[in-house]
Amino acid sequence: MKKTVFILSVFMAFFLVSCSGVNTPESISIPLVTPFASATPTQAATPTTEPLSLSITFDDPVNAEGIRLDGGGDVDTTIVDIYGTTGRQSGNGATLVSGDGNKVPDSYLQFNLADDRVFKGSPTGRVRIEVDYLDAGTDSFSLQYDAQPTAGFDGIFAGGGTVVKTGSGEIRTAVFNLCDGYFANRNNGADLRFSDNSDGAEVMRAIRVFGLESNIVTLNVDDFGANPMDDQPDSDAIQAALDSTCSGDTVVFTSGVKTGGYQGYRIDKTLFLTGMTAKHDLTFTSSNPEDHALLQATGGLKGFVVRLFARSRFTDTSNIFNIDFGYIDINGGRDERVCMGPDGVGDGVEDNWGSWLPECTQAGDPWCSPGNLGFDGFSSNLVVHDLVNQQTECGTSLAFIGSEGTIENVTIDTAGDHVHSVGCINTDDDGDYGGWADGITMVGPGHQVINNTIINPSDIGVVHFGGQDVMIANNIVRITPGNYGAFGAIALHPWDIADTSGVQLIGNTIISEGDINCGGLHTGIDIGPHMWGGACQQSSMPGTYGNPTCSNDPDPAEALPCTGGTCQEWNLLPRGGTLTMTDNHVTGAHINYLIEGLIIEGQFIDENNTSITPRQSDWEAAGFGCNGVYWGPTDKVAHHPSLAGYTDIPIHCER
Secondary structure, three states: OHHHHHHHHHHOOOOOOOOOOOOOOOOEOOOOOOOOOOOOOOOOOOOOOOOOEEEEEOOOOOEEEEEEEOOOOOOOOEEEEEOOEEEEEOOOOOOOOOOOOOOOOOOEEEEEEOOOOOEOOEOOOOEEEEEEEEOOOOOEEEEEEOEOOOOOOOOOOEEEEEEEOOOOOOEEEEEEEEOOEOOOOOEOOEOEEEEOOOOOOOEEEEEEEEEOOOOOOEEEHHHHOOOOOOOOEOHHHHHHHHHOOOOOOEEEEOOOOOOOOOOOEEEOOOEEOOOOOOOOOEEEEEOOOOOOEEEEEOOOOOOOOEEOOOOOOOOOOOOOEEEEEEOEEEEOOOOOOOOOOOOOOOOOOOOOOOOOOOOOOOOOOHHHOOOOEEEEOOOEEEEEEEEEEEEEOOEEEEEEEOOOOEEEEEEEEEEEOOOOOOOOOOOOOOOOOOOEEEEEEEEOOOOEEEOOEEEEEOOEEEEEOOOOOOEEEOOEEEEOOOOOEEEEEEEEOOOOOOEOOOOEEEOOEEEEOOOOOOOEEEEEEEEOOOOOHHHEEOOOOOOOEEEOOOOOOOOHHHOEEOOOOOEEEOEEEOOOOEEEEEOOEEEOOOEEEEEEOEEEOOEEEEEOOEEEOOOOOOOHHHHHOEOOEOOOOEEEEEEOOOOOOOEOOOOOOOO
16 A cells, blocks of 8 residues: 555665754864874784773873874864863864864864774774763764775775764763774774764763674673563663674573563663674574563554664665574564554654654654564565564564565564454554554565464555565465454565566465454455555656556556656566466455556466455445445456456555
């Protein structure tokens, strides 16, 4: 449906927050603090074997232990007063008075680490950086550092993450955990710097650098203060563990869903799995795969229970790959959380839309919906497996956007509330009508969705918004008795990518037993988007295909690549491509198989698909008519194109 299209399209959009500058007391400029000598690479002393601990505090005089504040060029700073103590303020693009008299605009606080303490990743490249800063304004600052060179990147000015301030006026501490610090004086002769991002000056009070063990490690979230045996919030402790990971690490949650007294980890703030930077080869698991761990959303949780990354911390996700998430059950707190609240808008007002990070500024932004798992934005090879993902409030139970990922042996149990007919009672009695949710919402090529069970999705069980060579096989989608229902069980909708080449729908079983007046399943397998308001999009995505104007009977011969504006979209099976739908079994949907909005130029394999007893559902348009067309329960419908063995009915309404 159009609402779902909007949700997934904006999932792909990233942003940076920008606000007014910091208001600080009157400041004065002074010459650069007298530094210690920084050795050149040929002069670097052998680092000591003592634990690495460096610091600088901007007292008067400056108290420095192995860290030097640089000046000159674009890194001049000024002294400011912070509630009776002193700090250093960046320029926010203004030209500050400099000890060397330069007139370059200043935007950074730049630091050099003593080479006889740490140099070229020795004694460790894994460090924790703590920054005491003035949380004034709602602008941001970012860390850049000299990282270990790789075959594809020289490591200079590597991104260490972004902090968005909240305007509390307090002195707060930001923590950056670096995994690959090189610190060979290659960032304009320094090792690290903080950019004020030209959206407001930054005031810092102190910097501390601590060395950590460099070996790949296993971290147990309980060691950071989380406790699944009590009823206290665990998000801060778990996030501290997640922020501490490096590529290659394993994060372990204590098992116990089958154990007496086990309450699960109470998630009151969204968990961002990759922490402050993009990472790869991470594993998230339970201590006993036979007795899963549990993440339980609290009633006050804003946004998703788990997300792959925080878009306010970084935006380049190309380094997120080879992620394994399994044996950890999720409960989204559907009985306590609210999708949109009394005003009918997801905006954080009496609802659970939002985030604990300042990254939800536009009401209705689906990134901030109270969903369950947000695995959108990975590069490749993310595997979600062997878990129960239940009681999603709205948005989606599992967002999955990337390439060559796998969802296997996952049970999704109840996502959103389908009830929309007058006089029908919600299955989630929070008064929040229209809080729909997909079971799995997917974009990208090469995915495998196999051997999963989706029970009572309220929007679509498995929806694929585009990408070639995707297999959806041996899944069960079930609508149980009562006021449970969905618009579709499995759907191919080209809102992001039109080309369906290589997509396979094989051996799936779909059963609907929902109430015929207040629930039920509208379509079993739905190929093509025209049921969804005629598939008329006002702002089309690159890679989509369709007509430049919208009508009740669009001509496929006039379809062309969409150009970003209005487009009435189609699924496209181009010459040489194959779309396979075989050995599926659908029972009890209003229309068991619907094909509408598919351009077939290649080979469509439609074999051995069983249709059993289509049933009436709460599909309002079927009874009241859509563009003058009415329909009852039907085995197979195909329009655009018409197909042998299918009834030809144009259906352009999902409600």
